[in-house]
Amino acid sequence: MKKNFVLVIGFLCLHLAAFAQEDTAQDPPPNTVEQQFIDVVDGSNSYQEFKVIKKTEINGLRKSVLDSIKALETNIDSLNSQIGAQKNDISKLQTDLNTVQQDLSLSKQKEDGIEFFGVLTQKSTYNSIMWSIIGLLVLALAFFIYKFNNSNKVTQESQLKLAELEIEFEKYRQKAIENEQQLGRKLQDEINKNRKG
Structure with missing residues (x-):
């Protein structure tokens, strides 16, 4: 035990001496x-x-x-x-x-x-152009529908008038035939009278 104590004290002394030398030695x-x-x-x-x-x-x-x-x-x-x-x-x-x-x-x-059409245009300009074209096409379609309806109405009226004229013509023709037949009978009656008389 005494030997260990001496060793520890010796170790501490050496350690303190080295520590003291490090403190005193400055870096060059x-x-x-x-x-x-x-x-x-x-x-x-x-x-x-x-x-x-x-x-x-x-x-x-x-x-x-x-x-x-x-x-x-x-x-x-x-x-x-x-x-x-x-x-x-x-x-x-x-x-x-x-x-x-x-x-x-x-x-x-x-x-x-x-x-x-090969030209880079802004979307707003493109939309304006497209809506303008669509608007023009809708107006043209409305105009053609209006014209078609007018033409169709005129055609129907013309066909109705033609049918009425045909009916009147048929009546006139029948009347003319009747008149012709009556005249023919009268003529025949007169011829017959002239033959007898």
């Missing part, structure tokens, strides 16, 4: 160009009002600055390429959008219109 400052300038200027010697900087440090700083500039130029070129590609994409999308809008406008015109 980032190695940026600005930090390198600070390190070079602060780490250099002073002579009167001048700073004396070692050639190796200034050359290292120059190399870092040139590398940073080159990396930035590469990044700028890459970003410019991306911008160019995005501009091309935007241009293509704008063209596609214009095409879609034209197709949509044409579809709306076709939806709102009807092709009539």
Whole structure:
């Protein structure tokens, strides 16, 4: 039991020592160009009002600055390429959008219109034309029915008058035949009288 207690206390001490070292150890400052300038200027010697900087440090700083500039130029070129590609994409999308809008406008015109004798007309115009034609046809039909009824009435009246004339003619003919027969009898009577007498 005493042995376990010593082990636990030893483990706790080691753990606390490691934790304390982690707290005291700070992350090294980032190695940026600005930090390198600070390190070079602060780490250099002073002579009167001048700073004396070692050639190796200034050359290292120059190399870092040139590398940073080159990396930035590469990044700028890459970003410019991306911008160019995005501009091309935007241009293509704008063209596609214009095409879609034209197709949509044409579809709306076709939806709102009807092709009539090969010409796309609006539905309201088409309806007006069709109802006008139907109205004219109904008027023409009414006119022809009226004319037909009048003609039929005139024909019936003419046929009735013709039938009446035929009846009158038949009566006249019979009367004429009767008169002719009577005249014939009278003539025969006269002839007979003249023969006898």
